[in-house]
Amino acid sequence: MSATMIKEFRLPDLGEGLTESEILSWKVDVGDTVSLNQVIAEVETAKAVVELPSPFAGVIKELHEQPGSVVEVGKPIVSFEVPDDAGTAPSGPAGKLTAGSRERGAETQKREPNLVGYGAVVEGSGRPARQPRNFAAPVVAAVETGTPAVEPAETTPVPTTPAERPRSTPPVRKLAKDLRLDLTEVPGSGPGGLITREDVLGFSRHHEEPAAAQRGAPAVSGSQLGERETRTPIKGVRKYTAAAMVQSAFTAPHATEFLTVDVTPSLELLARLKNSKEFAGLKLTPLTLAAKAVLVALRRNPALNSHWDEEHQEIVTYNYVNLGIAAATPRGLTVPNIKDADTMQLPQLAQALTALAETARAGKTTPAELSGGTISITNIGVFGIDAGTPILNPGEAAILGLGAVRTLPWEYRGEVALRQVITLSLSFDHRLVDGEQGSRFLADVGAILAEPGIVLAMV
Structure with a gap:
């Protein structure tokens, strides 16, 4: 029986330095056998809806995110069980392949995919590998079957002094501004103290509930408030368009x-x-x-x-x-x-x-x-x-x-x-x-x- 290995695919940069995408739908289920470059998901960036091709030929082992989830670039979204034809691959820290790393066999050389829209690199195609952006997490990780993936050590959030600019991405800073939050007060749980979307939302909920209690009103969540109004989250293309139009109107x-x-x-x-x-x-x-x-x-x-x-x-x-x-x-x-x-x-x-x-x-x-x-x-x-x-x-x-x-x-x-x-x-x-x-x-x-x-x- 041939050996297999689990390969974890992380959300790559879909272009233009976008930092997050929403999973709209999965085109596969756990247990499905997929081929190289088969469409496995549909995701929405701040600019467009993109079909996500499979970087491997193998079996879907786990879907890490549900439709509707907003995922940051570098986070795992799906795991594959694939044949271990190349033997043990040289790995980076914690047994994980770094983005752009290569598995070397006796006479073959395989390259892992790093950019959606171009599909996986086909051996013998002669196309040069595109250099991935330097995100905190590698695009692809691989471990041998039966051996659990080694999780990176927890990172202690680095406190941010008032004189420093909090470490965060532009969409996160925009979210904090919309919620009228001071990012210097939000603790970051990401690598090196990076403030994530979840940090901002969690901080907002934590401070909204006591305020609502003091007003004698329950904290309201969900998409609908009563029967007289409907609330729709601002995200995806509309969120990007709104930010772009405001920037244009007040810059030019x-x-x-x-x-x-x-x-x-x-x-x-x-x-x-x-x-x-x-x-x-x-x-x-x-x-x-x-x-x-x-x-x-x-x-x-x-x-x-x-x-x-x-x-x-x-x-x-x-x-x-x-x-x-x-x-x-x-x-x-x-x-x-x-x-x-x-x-x-x-x-x-x-x-x-x-x-x-x-x-x-x-x-x-x-x-x-x-x-x-x-x-x-x-x-x-x-x-x-x-x-x-x-x-x-x-x-x-x-x-x-x-x-x-x-x-x-x-x-x-x-x-x-x-x-x-x-x-x-x-x-x-x-x-x-x-x-x-x-x-x-x-x-x-x-x-x-x-x-x-x-x-x-x-x-």
């Missing part, structure tokens, strides 16, 4: 300009394109042409495709365009972006916009698709809204809002006629974009939508 000085345009020629162009074989099967909307107009206008107005680097005190002007499209999803607002959209012709752009929308509605947008945007568009017209003041996506210099297309009396060739009219709303970071630059960009976008043929004079 917003300025907004409006322009109302007769887009009848653009709609006539769309009708002709739909009947051409080059666009057969593609979804064409005013957003398609607006996106192309933005890409063309950026060539003449590059300041709107830039970033304010506060740390290095530099203005970064991008020589590429990752075009973000705001998408309303059941989990909240997300802004996935189309990479290198400026290199795409109109049919490719139309296809990319359709795929982006379908992925967002299905909740399958990846963290990579939500990161690295350089400028965004929000289509508020689909909700029947004429205009608004869009808030910048953090780190970007501008966002264009598209209003509803309406049939209105309009001056046309010296007479009043019914025309298709839209209002454009442009918000921009006034640190990066002067009023003249923003006005010229908006005028260029409007000119293209009013007369698509004018683009020939712009490129």
Whole structure:
């Protein structure tokens, strides 16, 4: 009978330095046999829902977390029973493999997975291993069957003096701020005195119950209070979006300009394109042409495709365009972006916009698709809204809002006629974009939508 071993898989960094994720659902049960890269769970980060592939081929031995649990990066979530084909693996402290360590056989070399979304490293693939972030706990731990895993020694919380900044992660500091707690008073139970989410919640409950008793009111918990109101925890995409919007609104000085345009020629162009074989099967909307107009206008107005680097005190002007499209999803607002959209012709752009929308509605947008945007568009017209003041996506210099297309009396060739009219709303970071630059960009976008043929004079 071949020897087996237990391998423990810890929640890895899912991208962008996120420190925790919520287990939405398990796709496997204890006792199930799974194959390499088989989807075993669905988890939600602060940015997106991600499918978690199995790093091993073996049998599910234990699920350490239940659906709905918020798990910090580095904590164990599932254990596997796998064949011990490589013999005894060299281990780090306490018999555990460190992240990125290798099991060496006589002529083979195996590498453990360390990043979700890329799957486990397949032998012979030649792909270089990505370096994991240096978290307190290793990503993978292994012990021989029959030998219990050696738990790390308990860490005595390190007291924090008032003059020091308490050791915690950004989400934990945000939680403490929302609960109006002073982190210097919260004892940390994590490695080296790190203050965890559980520490903050426990401290809050401990101090809320006596206060409620003094008021003569019971401490209330749960999602519902009576029948007149419902409380929903702020987490996941909505929590991230709220924090990002607050940061953007109070960091970047917003300025907004409006322009109302007769887009009848653009709609006539769309009708002709739909009947051409080059666009057969593609979804064409005013957003398609607006996106192309933005890409063309950026060539003449590059300041709107830039970033304010506060740390290095530099203005970064991008020589590429990752075009973000705001998408309303059941989990909240997300802004996935189309990479290198400026290199795409109109049919490719139309296809990319359709795929982006379908992925967002299905909740399958990846963290990579939500990161690295350089400028965004929000289509508020689909909700029947004429205009608004869009808030910048953090780190970007501008966002264009598209209003509803309406049939209105309009001056046309010296007479009043019914025309298709839209209002454009442009918000921009006034640190990066002067009023003249923003006005010229908006005028260029409007000119293209009013007369698509004018683009020939712009490129």
